[in-house]
Amino acid sequence: MKATRQAARRRRHRFTVATGTAVALITVGALVCLTLSLRSGHEADAGHSAGATVAGSRGTPTPARKAPAGSGSPTAARSPGGTASPAATADATGAPARPSAPATTRGTSSAASAAGRIRPGVGYRGVATTYDTGTGDGACSFGPTDDRMTAAMNHTDYETSKACGAYVLVRAAGGASVTVRITNECPLPCAPGQLDLSAAAFAELADPSAGRIPVTWKLLSPAGPGTLSVRYKTGSSRYWCALQVLGHRNPVARLELRTSSGGWRQLPRTEYNYFLAENGVGCGGTVRITDIYGERLTVGEAAVRPDTVQATRLQFARH
Structure with a gap:
């Protein structure tokens, strides 16, 4: 009887040990799985964060380019009827200033461009007509001149004589071009964009019999003039x-x-x-x-x- 009870105790002890071992193994396995899962999730998150950082640095916006000094915002080009139409722009090239006399001095203003309707680097559309320039004098009061490459600016772009003395490159549709100096005003009904050319200047662009042709033109800053x-x-x-x-x-x-x-x-x-x-x-x-x-x-x-x-x-x- 005593032997039977001892045998039963030994069986219960083995069962308890076996059960405890199994529970321990299950617990350890669960902890291992949980650890692996957490590590995997952490690595995935870390990889995502690193990728976002790289993408952010590659995608940093580049500062916008500034427009060249002095271009400013372009005035709308005008068609013969005064309707705004696009035109190409052109850059300008600087050159050293001429020496001044003892009685004259030179200074550079930091102010923005004071251009009015006719702006540097902007192309304009219009028509070219022709008129008899006579002695070459005109509304700009420059007086008679032997220079026949001149033009009268339309009333609107003449802008209270602000266009006087400006050098303008005029180009016809076929590619022919001529440079003229503004010496006169073309009164209304000359439309915005219109240039009334001397006969000699018009002949550089087209047969004089054409009388009226479409053109584009832009302001120049030429090398030719001497001193003012x-x-x-x-x-x-x-x-x-x-x-x-x-x-x-x-x-x-x-x-x-x-x-x-x-x-x-x-x-x-x-x-x-x-x-x-x-x-x-x-x-x-x-x-x-x-x-x-x-x-x-x-x-x-x-x-x-x-x-x-x-x-x-x-x-x-x-x-």
Whole structure:
């Protein structure tokens, strides 16, 4: 009997040990599986994060390119009827400035481009017509000239004589081109974009019998001009004066006279291409001229000598 009870105890002990071992093995296996699962998930997450970082660095936006200095935002090109139409743009090339005379100084303005309707680097569409230029004089009051490669700018783009003296490259549909200088105004009904060319200039583009042809044109900053000059209008004095700039490479945007207090007085522009000082303040003193690119040229002590061209040794830089 005693032997039977001992045998039963031994069987229960083996069962307990076996059961405990099985439970332990199951527990260990579960822990191993859980660990492997967590590690796999962690590695997957780490791989995803690394991939996102690389993608982010490769996809970093590149800063937008800035438009070239001085291009500014383009004015809409005009068709013969005044409807806006696209036109190609062109870049400009700079060149060193000419030396100045002792009585003249040069300065560069940090101001933005002062261009009006006719803007650098912008192409315009319109029509070319032709007229009899006579002696070559016109609304710009430059006086007679032997230069026959000239044109009259339409009333809108003439912009109160702001176009006067501008050099313009005109191109016909067939590819022929000619460079002209603006010396006159083509009054209404000349449409925006229209150029009224001298007979010689028109003949460079088409047979004169055509009379009217579609063209594109753009502003130039040519190498040709020498130095610029200033001229007081007939009747000018220290009490009233009107002053003009001649021979400038780039269109003139502003003219100022130095006052007795040392400041600068900007003069209003007339349609006949003179800058007017009705009360005479600054007449006969230092003159400051600014082109549409913002460059300033200072001419020292331009005496009031009516209808006399006073040369300088200055010229605006090319663009």
